Amino acid sequence: MTWYKVLKDGVMKDGDLFKAKIEDREILIIKDGSDYYATSLFCTHEEYDLSEGFMDDHQLICPNHFATFKPSDGSVLSEPEGSGEISPLSSYKTKIEGGEVLVEL
Numbered sequence: 001m002t003w004y005k006v007l008k009d010g011v012m013k014d015g016d017l018f019k020a021k022i023e024d025r026e027i028l029i030i031k032d033g034s035d036y037y038a039t040s041l042f043c044t045h046e047e048y049d050l051s052e053g054f055m056d057d058h059q060l061i062c063p064n065h066f067a068t069f070k071p072s073d074g075s076v077l078s079e080p081e082g083s084g085e086i087s088p089l090s091s092y093k094t095k096i097e098g099g100e101v102l103v104e105l
Contacts, residue, residue: 003095003102010099012036017060019051022105027092029101030071032058037071038092038103045080050089 006020012031019041020027026041028050039060043050048064055061060069065080074089093104 001104003097003104005100006038006103007101008099009096009101015055017051017053017055019049020103022103025105027103027105028060029094029103030055030060032071035072036094036096036101038094039069039071039074040090043067043080044076044087044089045083 004022006029007018012018014031014033016031018029020029028039028041030037032055041050043062045065045067048062050062053061053063059077060071065083067080067086068077069089070077074091076086076088079086095102
């Protein structure tokens with residue numbers, strides 16, 4: 001596993017979502033309070049781009065059918081409207097070092 005710099009600490013505000021590309025993989029960076037989280041970029045329901053979603057009460061919400069995920073581990077909190085079970089998002093470790101947000105892939 002390797003740590004990659006994705007952005008400077010302090011650039012994102014609470015609740016912001018940021019699409020990052022590391023080598024050939026796109027991921028989602030989530031700012032929740034003082035914490036950063038990283039998950040797969042696409043919803044596991046219909047592959048919708050989650051960077052176009054939003055945060056509400058510490059939950060990541062897909063704007064397509066409103067599936068809800070826990071940012072810290074990618075687990076499913078609620079399935080999309082009118083659909084059955086879906087898979088959790090992939091989740092990646094983050095850390096702040098030298099004023100940079102890093103993600104381990």
